[in-house]
Amino acid sequence: MFSLASGSAHSSGCSVDTLPVFAGLKPEAGTFVPRHIGPSADDVASMLATVGAPSLDALMRETLPEAIRATKPMGIGPGWSEVDVLAHLRTLASQNEVMTSLIGQGYYGTVLPAVIQRNILENPAWYTAYTPYQPEISQGRLEALLNFQTMITELTGLDIANASLLDEATAAAEAMAMAHRVAKSKATAFFVDAECHPQTLAVLKTRAEPLGIALVVGCPQTDLVAADVFGALFQYPGTTGTVADPRTAIDALHAAGAIAVMAADPLALTVLASPGELGADIAIGSTQRFGVPMGFGGPHAAYMAVRDAWKRNLPGRLVGVSVDSQGRPAYRLALQTREQHIRREKATSNICTAQVLLAVIAGMYAVYHGPDGLAAIAKRVHGLTTALAAGLKALGVTVETEHFFDTLTVQVGAGAADILARARSAGINLRNAGHGRLGISLDETTTPATIVAVWGAFCTEQSRVEAMAKTLAPAPSALPASLVRQSAFLTQPVFRSCQSETDMLRYLRRLADKDLALDRTMIPLGSCTMKLNATVEMLPITWPGFCDMHPFAPIEQTKGYQALFADLEQWLCAISGYDAVSFQPNSGAQGEYAGLLAISAYHRANGQTNRTVCLIPASAHGTNPASAQMAGMKVVVVKCDAGGNIDLEDMRAKVATHAQDLSAVMITYPSTHGVFEESMREICDLVHQAGGQVYVDGANMNAQVGLARPADYGGDVSHFNLHKTFCIPHGGGGPGMGPIGVRAHLKPFLPGNPAAEGTAQGTTLAVSAAPYGSASILPISWAYIRLMGDDGLQRATEVAILNANYIVSRLAGAYPVLYRGAKGRVAHECILDLRPIKDSVGVTVDDMAKRLVDYGFHAPTVSFPVAGTFMIEPTESEGKAELDRFCDAMLAMREEVRAIEAGKLTAEHSALRHAPHTGSMVTATDWHYAYTRQEASFPPGVNPSRKYWPTVSRIDNAHGDRNLVCSCPDIAEWME
Numbered sequence: 001m002f003s004l005a006s007g008s009a010h011s012s013g014c015s016v017d018t019l020p021v022f023a024g025l026k027p028e029a030g031t032f033v034p035r036h037i038g039p040s041a042d043d044v045a046s047m048l049a050t051v052g053a054p055s056l057d058a059l060m061r062e063t064l065p066e067a068i069r070a071t072k073p074m075g076i077g078p079g080w081s082e083v084d085v086l087a088h089l090r091t092l093a094s095q096n097e098v099m100t101s102l103i104g105q106g107y108y109g110t111v112l113p114a115v116i117q118r119n120i121l122e123n124p125a126w127y128t129a130y131t132p133y134q135p136e137i138s139q140g141r142l143e144a145l146l147n148f149q150t151m152i153t154e155l156t157g158l159d160i161a162n163a164s165l166l167d168e169a170t171a172a173a174e175a176m177a178m179a180h181r182v183a184k185s186k187a188t189a190f191f192v193d194a195e196c197h198p199q200t201l202a203v204l205k206t207r208a209e210p211l212g213i214a215l216v217v218g219c220p221q222t223d224l225v226a227a228d229v230f231g232a233l234f235q236y237p238g239t240t241g242t243v244a245d246p247r248t249a250i251d252a253l254h255a256a257g258a259i260a261v262m263a264a265d266p267l268a269l270t271v272l273a274s275p276g277e278l279g280a281d282i283a284i285g286s287t288q289r290f291g292v293p294m295g296f297g298g299p300h301a302a303y304m305a306v307r308d309a310w311k312r313n314l315p316g317r318l319v320g321v322s323v324d325s326q327g328r329p330a331y332r333l334a335l336q337t338r339e340q341h342i343r344r345e346k347a348t349s350n351i352c353t354a355q356v357l358l359a360v361i362a363g364m365y366a367v368y369h370g371p372d373g374l375a376a377i378a379k380r381v382h383g384l385t386t387a388l389a390a391g392l393k394a395l396g397v398t399v400e401t402e403h404f405f406d407t408l409t410v411q412v413g414a415g416a417a418d419i420l421a422r423a424r425s426a427g428i429n430l431r432n433a434g435h436g437r438l439g440i441s442l443d444e445t446t447t448p449a450t451i452v453a454v455w456g457a458f459c460t461e462q463s464r465v466e467a468m469a470k471t472l473a474p475a476p477s478a479l480p481a482s483l484v485r486q487s488a489f490l491t492q493p494v495f496r497s498c499q500s501e502t503d504m505l506r507y508l509r510r511l512a513d514k515d516l517a518l519d520r521t522m523i524p525l526g527s528c529t530m531k532l533n534a535t536v537e538m539l540p541i542t543w544p545g546f547c548d549m550h551p552f553a554p555i556e557q558t559k560g561y562q563a564l565f566a567d568l569e570q571w572l573c574a575i576s577g578y579d580a581v582s583f584q585p586n587s588g589a590q591g592e593y594a595g596l597l598a599i600s601a602y603h604r605a606n607g608q609t610n611r612t613v614c615l616i617p618a619s620a621h622g623t624n625p626a627s628a629q630m631a632g633m634k635v636v637v638v639k640c641d642a643g644g645n646i647d648l649e650d651m652r653a654k655v656a657t658h659a660q661d662l663s664a665v666m667i668t669y670p671s672t673h674g675v676f677e678e679s680m681r682e683i684c685d686l687v688h689q690a691g692g693q694v695y696v697d698g699a700n701m702n703a704q705v706g707l708a709r710p711a712d713y714g715g716d717v718s719h720f721n722l723h724k725t726f727c728i729p730h731g732g733g734g735p736g737m738g739p740i741g742v743r744a745h746l747k748p749f750l751p752g753n754p755a756a757e758g759t760a761q762g763t764t765l766a767v768s769a770a771p772y773g774s775a776s777i778l779p780i781s782w783a784y785i786r787l788m789g790d791d792g793l794q795r796a797t798e799v800a801i802l803n804a805n806y807i808v809s810r811l812a813g814a815y816p817v818l819y820r821g822a823k824g825r826v827a828h829e830c831i832l833d834l835r836p837i838k839d840s841v842g843v844t845v846d847d848m849a850k851r852l853v854d855y856g857f858h859a860p861t862v863s864f865p866v867a868g869t870f871m872i873e874p875t876e877s878e879g880k881a882e883l884d885r886f887c888d889a890m891l892a893m894r895e896e897v898r899a900i901e902a903g904k905l906t907a908e909h910s911a912l913r914h915a916p917h918t919g920s921m922v923t924a925t926d927w928h929y930a931y932t933r934q935e936a937s938f939p940p941g942v943n944p945s946r947k948y949w950p951t952v953s954r955i956d957n958a959h960g961d962r963n964l965v966c967s968c969p970d971i972a973e974w975m976e
């Protein structure tokens with residue numbers, strides 16, 4: 001076999017097929033496909049026999065309605081070898097020019113400690129984990145998130161922080177929406193400090209409009225009329241670098257019953273008085289500079305912290321401490337009722353996937369450096385900035401910023417372009433703030449040489465700069481004396497216990513060992529598509545050419561990224577049938593929101609402002625109604641029939657009722673019930689005839705790629721969860737990417753980003769802080785599609801569907817399968833009904849989920865979309881042996897239930913009720929259970945040499961919610 005290992009030969013993303021000279025010497029096309037797809041050809045044959053289908057193709061014909069089938073190949077070409085894909089990505093990375101970016105504006109250079117890079121970011125034990133809905137197998141990442149929350153409450157001086165939000169700008173929008181809900185003031189305007197980052201302002205505008213909130217942008221000292229607003233946002237330090245004291249403004253807001261929000265830089269907070277001390281009610285910001293590379297905009301973890309009074313209004317996930325059945329402390333997600341799938345149309349936020357992996361990294365950065373280390377970094381950065389300012393002043397440059405932390409704004413008038421150009425030729429990007437003003441932000445990576453180079457951009461007299469370099473030294477502090485931080489922070493033991501690399505390494509390993517991720521077992525979570533995140537796909541994300549790019553770098557420096565986006569857009573269009581893609585939304589839910597905004601803008605452009613009703617079937621994912629709500633739409637729920645399908649009669653009736661004001665219908669396809677509804681085309685036609693638009697929730701693309709295209713059967717817009725179908729790992733609950741595909745008529749309404757030159761796509765304002773969302777993880781999806789090619793992608797879909805039907809064949813005799821398609825098949829997932837078991841013997845769906853842990857499995861999706869059920873999605877990546885291991889465990893559990901049915905013991909006395917069993921439980925001297933220790937920990941099929949031991953037993957959620965503790969114990973409690 002020959003391998004064409006040269007990347008440059010196909011640098012424009014064209015297929016190697018087009019290279020005439022090498023025809024016949026193609027790389028080993030498709031060699032990755034059998035690595036990605038679990039079942040071998042023999043396994044597929046035997047599984048087809050089990051499900052009773054003559055061939056994969058025949059199974060597909062029994063599963064997908066003929067009316068929606070794609071009629072031609074996608075045209076992506078053959079799959080490439082891993083070697084070729086890496087070579088090509090290396091070329092793309094090299095086409096990005098990595099400069100020293102001193103642009104600031106919310107994004108800074110940072111040093112990711114190698115021990116964290118290797119053992120978290122590059123470690124599948126962390127990045128392939130799922131959102132910790134099953135806390136007993138998630139204690140490691142829950143502890144890491146608790147560290148993050150504690151770090152945030154300590155730095156901000158507020159009482160309670162969530163476990164991350166998507167980015168600083170959307171966090172600001174969430175804070176505004178929250179302030180609107182909780183403020184005593186009945187005003188309808190929100191004040192935004194002119195010192196806020198422009199991308200934050202852009203996202204606030206987007207969010208404010210459908211909510212009917214008016215924004216007032218101005219200077220807090222002169223323009224804020226507290227009585228006229230329900231809240232205000234201050235940036236601290238401001239986007240120009242200035243550090244202003246917000247206390248007078250905050251007092252005025254409070255006197256008027258309004259809420260004060262501060263967007264604060266966590267590194268600055270180590271040396272500046274905290275938002276809590278200044279009286280702020282809410283603090284938000286980005287933790288990017290705590291070790292997370294800029295990544296051309298993301299992913300990074302944003303944070304939100306609030307006063308105790310509003311803990312129940314906090315959007316996003318919150319980790320809390322509770323106790324397990326043995327009375328030991330244990331972590332779990334607190335206040336689960338805030339989860340959006342329960343709030344549905346009453347939801348106030350659509351946040352689902354957040355930024356867990358990045359929050360874990362930022363939290364560990366704080367653990368590793370400790371409070372003294374963080375303060376030392378901050379002081380060094382500040383010292384360098386004072387030196388920079390002094391030098392610039394000595395050179396006669398007008399430095400506008402008097403009080404600053406790490407950022408200066410200078411006024412250079414007509415000389416700006418020359419200075420920018422000189423800086424660039426020295427490898428440095430400065431911020432062009434317009435009107436002759438330049439911004440310079442220093443960071444952890446800045447060296448004295450960087451400062452000398454910046455001086456050189458302002459002064460062509462080489463000898464003068466050289467002379468100044470010799471005396472480069474910090475000038476006196478430029479922090480306002482009244483705002484210098486006096487309070488201690490990060491006093492908890494965890495922030496003092498891992499300052500050697502040995503300790504850190506072992507701490508990370510210890511936490512990872514507590515968790516079940518894809519590196520140990522299948523995670524059969526329906527709707528979440530926990531498939532292989534191949535190592536080769538992950539390698540490029542830490543290459544400097546991708547991860548060290550500033551999101552607002554001049555466009556000519558980002559050619560590699562632009563080429564990657566162009567390929568990916570073309571492929572996603574080929575896969576979906578759409579005409580254009582926006583990469584801005586950084587989660588599926590943000591994609592929904594962006595898509596619905598596009599639909600609204602389209603109706604408005606057609607003069608149909610009355611079209612505000614959004615029809616959503618009862619089976620929809622909770623983010624659908626939440627996003628519709630946020631987009632200013634009125635949600636009308638459409639019923640489902642007994643077969644789980646959208647009730648066509650009800651749909652017809654509601655379309656007719658709302659014909660005049662129908663904006664959109666949101667349909668998940670195949671449905672969250674795991675079936676391809678026959679009526680999909682008919683529903684789309686119906687909605688179009690009434691003048692509405694069709695939003696197809698693309699979370700289930702893993703059941704369609706290569707077989708059906710949403711745009712062909714009626715979709716106008718869809719989001720693609722790249723962290724589901726397209727192999728971006730879930731990271732324990734983020735990052736993700738939710739780009740949207742649209743048909744041509746919606747293209748003008750895709751999100752733009754006024755903060756980035758040359759990238760504005762459409763007329764709709766920004767939905768994310770960065771123009772391309774979490775750009776640095778897009779190489780993962782690029783690699784996946786390029787490795788698989790047309791045939792591999794289609795085969796993946798077919799095997800995903802085969803695997804689900806195989807599970808149905810093996811388990812349907814033991815558990816009723818709730819919904820099936822017209823010919824008795826399920827799509828890529830299936831729902832098992834456990835309610836009859838609950839009704840007959842009292843064993844709950846939770847008992848079953850927890851008992852699966854004893855068998856070494858992560859539970860399927862519990863009680864979504866139907867309460868009391870398991871939704872199982874095996875994906876194509878799981879081989880037959882693993883599927884059998886899972887089915888055997890499910891069948892063995894059914895036998896445990898049968899013993900209760902036969903009256904041998906009660907549910908209360910069964911292993912099901914007391915699961916999961918920890919090592920300390922089964923080795924305790926006293927054993928008072930009605931089953932043996934052996935039965936507890938080694939139920940049938942569990943190989944003792946592969947045993948997974950949970951570290952906590954069943955967690956008491958109610959206890960944790962009654963006694964809410966959401967940060968690490970402090971030193972005093974520790975010493976008790």
Ligand SMILES: *Cc1c(COP(=O)(O)O)cnc(C)c1O
Nearest residue numbers: 352353527587588589621699736
């Ligand atoms: C996962 C999912 C979403 C939300 O995606 P996030 O990336 O978590 O915001 C929406 N709809 C369906 C059907 C999903 O499965």
